[in-house]
Structures are given as C-alpha cells and as structure tokens.
Amino acid sequence: MNDDTIINVRNLNLWYGETQALRNISMPIAHQKVTSLIGPSGCGKSTLIRCFNRMNDLVSGCRIEGSLTFHGRDIYGSGADAVDIRMQIGMVFQKPNPFPKTIYENIAYGPRIHGIRDRAELDRIVESSLKKAALWEEVKTRLHDSALGLSGGQQQRLCIARTLAVNPEIILMDEPCSALDPIATAKIEDLIDELKKDYCVVIVTHSMSQAARVSDFTAFMYLGDLIEFGETRQIFENPKKELTENYITGRFG
Numbered sequence: 001m002n003d004d005t006i007i008n009v010r011n012l013n014l015w016y017g018e019t020q021a022l023r024n025i026s027m028p029i030a031h032q033k034v035t036s037l038i039g040p041s042g043c044g045k046s047t048l049i050r051c052f053n054r055m056n057d058l059v060s061g062c063r064i065e066g067s068l069t070f071h072g073r074d075i076y077g078s079g080a081d082a083v084d085i086r087m088q089i090g091m092v093f094q095k096p097n098p099f100p101k102t103i104y105e106n107i108a109y110g111p112r113i114h115g116i117r118d119r120a121e122l123d124r125i126v127e128s129s130l131k132k133a134a135l136w137e138e139v140k141t142r143l144h145d146s147a148l149g150l151s152g153g154q155q156q157r158l159c160i161a162r163t164l165a166v167n168p169e170i171i172l173m174d175e176p177c178s179a180l181d182p183i184a185t186a187k188i189e190d191l192i193d194e195l196k197k198d199y200c201v202v203i204v205t206h207s208m209s210q211a212a213r214v215s216d217f218t219a220f221m222y223l224g225d226l227i228e229f230g231e232t233r234q235i236f237e238n239p240k241k242e243l244t245e246n247y248i249t250g251r252f253g
C-alpha cells in the first residue's frame with residue numbers, strides 16, 4: 001500500500017450462494033490514477049468492481065470475507081453507510097441508463113436528493129458536471145430536452161456527469177464503452193484521461209487495447225483469482241505470469 005492508496009483490498013473472498021466467485025484478492029487502488037480490471041468472461045471483474053461501492057449488497061446470497069477499506073475505513077464496517085459510500089464511489093454501467101427526464105434533471109437529481117434546493121446552485125452544478133464530462137458544448141442549448149434524445153455516447157457522458165454531480169472521489173466504470181461506436185469510445189477514453197487529474201477511476205474492460213491506452217495500473221483476473229497486478233506497461237510488455245502473457249497475446253479468452 002502506498003501513500004496514494006485510496007481503496008485497499010486485502011484477502012477478499014466472495015461467494016454467490018455456494019459458489020466462490022472471488023478468491024483471496026489483494027490489491028491497492030491509487031488516487032488520481034486509472035486502474036483497469038481485465039480477464040476473460042466470468043473471471044469476476046464486475047463482481048470485484050461492485051464490491052468497491054457495495055453494489056453486491058443488493059444480490060441475495062452474496063457473502064463477502066476479507067477487508068476492503070476506503071481511506072483506511074472499512075467499506076463493510078458496522079459504521080459504514082452504503083448510500084454514503086455510493087455517493088463517494090460512483091458507478092457508470094455498461095449500457096447508458098439516463099433517467100427518462102430532461103438533461104438538466106438527470107444531473108440535478110442527485111444533488112436535490114442530498115438537500116440542495118437553491119436554483120442557482122443547481123444550475124452551477126449542472127453546468128460544471130456537464131463541462132467535466134465534456135458534454136456541455138453539445139447540450140447547453142437543450143438542457144430541458146429529454147436525455148433519451150441524446151446519442152448513446154452522449155448518454156454515457158451524461159451518466160458520467162450525473163455521477164460527478166454528487167462530488168465523488170472514485171468513479172467505477174463497468175465496460176463503459178461496450179455499447180458505443182469507436183468515435184464515442186474515443187471521447188470516453190479522452191474523458192477518462194481528463195478525469196484522473198481529479199478522481200480515481202476504476203474500469204472493467206474487455207478491450208486490452210483500451211486497458212493499455214487508458215490505465216496506469218492493470219489487474220488481470222482469471223477464474224476468480226487475481227493473477228497479476230502492476231503498472232500497465234509492465235503487465236503488457238513484461239508480464240511476470242505465463243497466464244497473463246497468454247491472455248494479453250490473445251492465446252485464450
């Protein structure tokens with residue numbers, strides 16, 4: 001664990017009913033860096049990223065052992081509040097999922113729930129969140145139109161803006177580009193690069209080239225095990241484990 005570790009995972013095990021999906025995972029997640037989780041389908045990437053903001057709480061029969069800390073405090077501790085944690089550790093999903101409301105209301109929704117009522121303050125949050133998500137210029141004249149009229153890539157940036165509006169420290173992205181075309185994907189990748197100046201980003205991706213392009217650290221998982229974790233360049237250019245090498249050279253998965 002380094003000084004810039006924001007989440008620390010130690011000996012994490014997770015079961016869905018009788019089936020173990022994560023085995024003894026330990027890794028640090030660094031602030032103001034991008035960490036990618038890669039590995040073949042079913043290896044546990046989504047399961048792991050969902051542990052970071054307690055999304056697995058919503059899955060019945062899911063049991064977790066081990067330690068997961070955020071700024072040194074146990075995410076699963078008795079004093080930890082899942083709603084608070086999900087505000088500080090936001091999540092963007094595979095398929096853009098804007099609310100069927102206006103662009104403005106999508107962004108203002110979270111801050112309103114947290115008690116912000118002042119219109120000027122909400123306007124400021126909407127504008128700054130859309131700017132941070134590189135969407136403002138495209139939507140500033142149509143803030144009161146339905147979010148469902150945006151393109152898929154714009155909807156995904158809106159979902160990122162919605163996450164930013166409640167001022168998180170960490171943004172989890174579970175295959176955020178898998179429903180997008182290459183141009184929209186490139187915009188999200190540029191945005192990730194911008195976001196890491198202020199936030200910690202953790203991304204699940206099936207695209208090894210995306211992991212290599214956007215991330216500082218990469219974790220390679222296989223059948224619920226963390227096989228190798230390290231700086232992205234080392235993982236892709238000089239993997240220590242044969243399994244990692246086989247995966248990144250396309251020999252399986």
Ligand SMILES: Nc1ncnc2c1ncn2[C@@H]1O[C@H](COP(=O)(O)OP(=O)(O)OP(=O)(O)O)[C@@H](O)[C@H]1O
Binds near residue numbers: 016042043059
């Ligand atoms: N809600 C659930 N209930 C039971 N088993 C689950 C549940 N979610 C995932 N699993 C199982 O846990 C294992 C890991 O799944 P997970 O979705 O985390 O993998 P993944 O690496 O993200 O896969 P993919 O790349 O296909 O999305 C799989 O065997 C999966 O079937």
